[in-house]
Amino acid sequence: MDLPILYSFRRCPYAIRARLAVAASGVAVELREILLRDKAPAFLATSPSGTVPCLQAADVVIDESLDVMIWALRQHDPLGWLDMPEVGMTLIEVCDGPFKSALDRTKYDTRYPECDAEEQRALAMGFLNRLDQQIGDKTGLFDDALRLADMAILPFVRQFAFIDKPRFDAEAGPNVARWLESFLDSERFAAIMPKLAMWREGDTPLIFAGAIEVANP
Incomplete structure (x- = not known):
């Protein structure tokens, strides 16, 4: 059976959000863990951007x-x-625009010497304060149910x-802190975060549909 292939990287928040939705949908995919500093040729041949996640289905490649x-959720x-x-x-x-920009300039401040890390942190906290009020x-x-926006934003x-x-x-509002915890x-979250070996051509497929299963060879 040919399943869609999901190229992923465990810690990447973009890949985390994709795995969350695939798991919630119950749609089975073959999960391939990619090492970002040593990207597999099959992945680079599939992904137009060379970034994770990347989903390869029978008739489409989805790179965002x-x-x-x-x-996944439309399935x-x-x-x-x-x-x-x-x-x-x-x-x-x-989240994907101003917040992620401020996050990167806080976390990787040496890459952005033109930016003040504390100012960027304050910008990020402004978005979190908005979320705190939204959650109440x-x-x-x-x-009292989680939706697409919750699961798309929480990894970031x-x-x-x-x-x-x-x-x-110490600084986050109580509602957003509770939401994250x-x-x-x-x-x-635990189900989509197991540590996996880097995928290599010829490996036994790992089937992912809310949990990891090794396919029969």
């Missing part, structure tokens, strides 16, 4: 993480992640938090 999420969306207000897409756009006393951004909040976790814990403690 949000598009991978939507592709099957048992948890109703696509059922969210339009503002959810706006929040994702801010709810479980998620919109209600995680990345930002662990730049300096004690400082994040619930995500980090969830079985859903």
Whole structure:
């Protein structure tokens, strides 16, 4: 059986969000873990950008993480992640644009000597404060269920938090802190974060549909 192939990298927040959606959908894919400093030729031949995640299905190659999420959920969306207000897409756009820019200039400040890391951190915290107000006393951004926007944004909040976790814990609003901790403690997150060996041509396929299974050779 030819399954879609999902090229991924465990710690990349873009790849994390893609795996979350694939797991939620229950759609089976072959998962291939890529080492970013030694990219497999088959991956480079597939991905137009050479970045993860990249999904190769029978009739399409999807090279953007949000598009991978939507592709999977349009196959099957048992948890109703696509059922969210339009503002959810706006929040994702801010996350992927200004927030990610500020995150990178905080985490990798030596790469951006023209930027002040503390100013960039303040910009990132401004977005987190907006999310804190959006969450309020709810479980998620919109209600007590998690939606596409929650799962698209949380991997980047995680990345930002662990730049300096004690400082994040001291400065983050209580609602966004609770939202993140619930995500980090969830079985859903644990299921998509196992450590995998780098994929090489000829390896026995790893089938991923919410959990990792080794395919019969």
